[in-house]
Amino acid sequence: MKSPSTPSDFSTYLAYFLDERHPRARGVRVVEPEPNTPRAGRGRFFALVEIMGESPVLEQAVGQIHDVLEHTYYTAGGSLSGVLEQAIRNAHEILHALNQRNPNTDLRAGVLCAALVQEHLVMASAGPGLALLSTGNRVSQFPADPSHFMGPIGGEQPPKIHFFRHRAREGDVLFLGESDWILLSDVKTLGGAVASATRENRFDVVEYMRQRSGSDQVLGLLAVIHRPHTSFLTPEPPEQAPRGLPTALGATPPVSSVPPVQEEPSGSQAASPVWEATDEPPRQGAPSTAATPPKPEPTVEVLPKHTAEPAPRRPVRRASPGWWLRLQESLAHLRRNLLPDRDRRGQPSTIWVGPVQESAPEAQPARPSLQDVTPPPRTRGPRARLFILLALLIPLLAFATVGGVYLRQGAVSRA
Numbered sequence: 001m002k003s004p005s006t007p008s009d010f011s012t013y014l015a016y017f018l019d020e021r022h023p024r025a026r027g028v029r030v031v032e033p034e035p036n037t038p039r040a041g042r043g044r045f046f047a048l049v050e051i052m053g054e055s056p057v058l059e060q061a062v063g064q065i066h067d068v069l070e071h072t073y074y075t076a077g078g079s080l081s082g083v084l085e086q087a088i089r090n091a092h093e094i095l096h097a098l099n100q101r102n103p104n105t106d107l108r109a110g111v112l113c114a115a116l117v118q119e120h121l122v123m124a125s126a127g128p129g130l131a132l133l134s135t136g137n138r139v140s141q142f143p144a145d146p147s148h149f150m151g152p153i154g155g156e157q158p159p160k161i162h163f164f165r166h167r168a169r170e171g172d173v174l175f176l177g178e179s180d181w182i183l184l185s186d187v188k189t190l191g192g193a194v195a196s197a198t199r200e201n202r203f204d205v206v207e208y209m210r211q212r213s214g215s216d217q218v219l220g221l222l223a224v225i226h227r228p229h230t231s232f233l234t235p236e237p238p239e240q241a242p243r244g245l246p247t248a249l250g251a252t253p254p255v256s257s258v259p260p261v262q263e264e265p266s267g268s269q270a271a272s273p274v275w276e277a278t279d280e281p282p283r284q285g286a287p288s289t290a291a292t293p294p295k296p297e298p299t300v301e302v303l304p305k306h307t308a309e310p311a312p313r314r315p316v317r318r319a320s321p322g323w324w325l326r327l328q329e330s331l332a333h334l335r336r337n338l339l340p341d342r343d344r345r346g347q348p349s350t351i352w353v354g355p356v357q358e359s360a361p362e363a364q365p366a367r368p369s370l371q372d373v374t375p376p377p378r379t380r381g382p383r384a385r386l387f388i389l390l391a392l393l394i395p396l397l398a399f400a401t402v403g404g405v406y407l408r409q410g411a412v413s414r415a
Contacts, residue, residue, distance in 0.1 A: 001103075001280070007105060009225065010044075010116060010118075010119065010168055010225050010227050011033070011201060011225075011226050011227075011228055011297050012030075012116070012223045012224065012225055012226070013043060013199040013223070013224040013226060014030060014221065014222070014223050015202040015203050015205070015206045015222040015223075016206075016221055016222075017177075017206055017209075017216075017218060017219065017220035017221065017222075018211060018216075018218075018219060021242070022217075023059070024061065024217065024219055025219075026062050026063065026066075027048045027049050027050065027051065027178070027219045028042070028047070028048050028049075028176070028219060028220075028221045029046075029048075029066045029069075029070070029393040030046050030047075030223075031044065031045040031046075031070055031074075031222070032044050033074075035270075037157050038069050038074075039074050040224075042073065042074050042115070042117060043115060043116050044115070044116040045069075045070060045073050045074070045113070045114075045115055045116075046113065046114040046115075046116075046174070046176060046221065046223065047066055047069050047070070047111070047112070047113050047114075048111075048113075048129060048176045048177070048178070048196070048219065048221065049055075049062050049066060049109055049110070049111055050109060050110040050111075050127070050128050050129055050178040050179060050219065051107060051109045052080075052107065052108045052109060052110070052113075052128070052152065053104075053106055053107040053108060055102065055104070055105040055107055056101060057382065058103075058107065059083070060098075061095060061098055061107055061109070062109075063096060063329070064094050064098070065091045065095060065109060065111070065153075067079065067093045068088045068090045068094050069088070069091055069111070069113060070147060070181065071085050072086055072087035073113070073115065078115060078119070080115060080122050080166075081124065081163050082277060083115075083121055084113050084115060084122065084123075084124035084355050085124060085161050085246060086164075087113060087124075088111050088113065088124060088159060089151065089158070089159070089377075090124050091109075091111055091153055092126070092153035092154060092158065093173075095108075095109055095153055095154035096105060096153075096154050096155070096156075098154075099154060099204060107129065107154050107375050108151055108152040108153070108154045108155060109127060109129060109153050109154055109177070110125070110126065110127030110128030110149065110152050110153075110179065111125065111126050111152075111153055111159075112124075112125045112129035112130075112131055112176055113125070113130065114131070114174065114176065116225070117259065118210075119167055119168045119169075120165070120167060121133075121165070121167070121168045121172075121174070121225075122163065122164070122166075123142055123163065123164040123165075123166075123409070124161055124162065124163050124164075125143055125148070125161070125162050125323050126151060126153055126157060126159035126160060126161045126162070127149060127150075127151060127152025127153060128149040128152065128178065128179035129143075129145075129149070129174065129178065129179060130142075130143075130175075130176075130177045130178065130179055130181050131164070131174070131176050131177075132174075132175040132177075132190060132191055132194045133164075133166060133173070133174055134172065134173040134175075134191070134194045134195040134380065135166070135169055135171075135172045135173075136230065137153050137195075138167070139179045139192075139194060140164075140166075141187060141191070141272075142162075142164040146182065146203075147177070148160070148162055149179060168225050170225070170226065170227045171198070171225070171226070172192050172225040173195070173198075173222065173223070173224050173225070174199045174222075174223045174225065175194045175220065175221070175222055175223075176220065176223075177190075177218065177219065177220035178218065178219045178220045179220070180218055181213065181218060181220065184212075184214060184215055184218065185209070185211040185213050189212055190209065190212075193205050193208055193212070195210050197222060197224060198224060199224040199226055200226055202222055205222065206220075206222055207239060207300070212377075221319055224400075229281075232374075245311035249281075253353040328399045345366070347361065357384075408409075
């Protein structure tokens with residue numbers, strides 16, 4: 001079940017803001033060619049002309065501009081944007097020549113053109129004009145800024161032409177209007193109204209926008225893009241004959257019939273004679289026509305088994321007898337204080353000397369050796385005799401002192 005791909009894939013549901021009997025209603029023209037005609041390959045053409053100035057030939061100028069735009073679009077060759085650009089330039093030459101022929105006429109015009117070919121929507125503008133396109137949850141404004149309204153057609157300078165490209169989808173809404181819409185309402189209100197439009201309520205949306213603008217003289221067009229669903233039955237593929245069971249584990253099953261090879265349909269369609277490649281990326285969720293390549297089967301890579309390396313063994317140290325070392329240090333400090341002239345070369349070391357050798361796991365490590373302590377030489381000379389004399393005198397003085405104290409106490413008691 002699928003829809004045929006033809007140049008008339010999309011149809012449009014239109015709603016005009018001005019009645020066809022209104023004098024300004026001629027500013028909007030929509031061309032929808034009949035099927036199976038030479039123009040059908042170019043799709044639908046929308047044009048809005050906003051004339052500026054006063055002249056007795058104003059309506060004639062609007063009609064000539066529309067005729068030139070339509071004729072150029074359906075007859076000129078080249079890309080779609082190139083054809084629209086050529087149409088606007090031809091309209092500029094027509095209006096400029098009209099101003100030259102009539103001395104009292106100095107007209108300018110803003111032109112906004114839109115072409116819908118298959119699923120491609122391209123717009124081109126020069127001068128004033130406003131277009132809003134609602135697609136999904138997004139509303140796009142074209143031109144993006146009122147500063148692009150400069151450069152209308154009909155003047156001495158060539159017009160400045162801007163382009164907009166879009167891939168049309170079911171339910172897209174296109175609004176074409178003159179620049180007064182920005183003055184009479186705000187773009188957010190207009191965009192919200194356009195986003196809510198459907199083919200069923202399009203006339204209600206037009207009435208709402210007309211009321212919000214406060215004027216029934218504003219030129220505009222609302223078009224809802226719709227794809228008619230024309231379905232047809234497709235033949236079912238023939239059933240394949242059943243295959244036999246394998247004769248052994250992992251054996252290839254016997255082939256009873258060769259299945260027919262089905263060629264994949266080509267994803268490209270015949271291009272329109274006026275179509276050019278668009279710069280806009282495809283939408284999210286859009287069906288992809290290119291066949292996706294089969295995913296390669298994941299390969300399993302067997303990694304070598306990792307063997308844990310033994311951790312480096314730390315050197316084992318025995319707990320040193322700290323109390324014995326501290327006692328030796330205390331005694332050495334006491335000797336230094338009593339004998340200040342002793343040589344200090346033999347201070348005991350508090351650390352182990354030499355590297356610690358790791359012993360076998362069964363044997364205990366050897367006790368570290370300490371440096372030999374060399375005692376200082378004995379004191380000789382006068383200082384030695386002085387010490388001997390002091391050793392003799394101190395006890396004698398002590399006995400003399402004690403004896404003197406007793407003798408004094410006895411004398412006091414006798415008195």
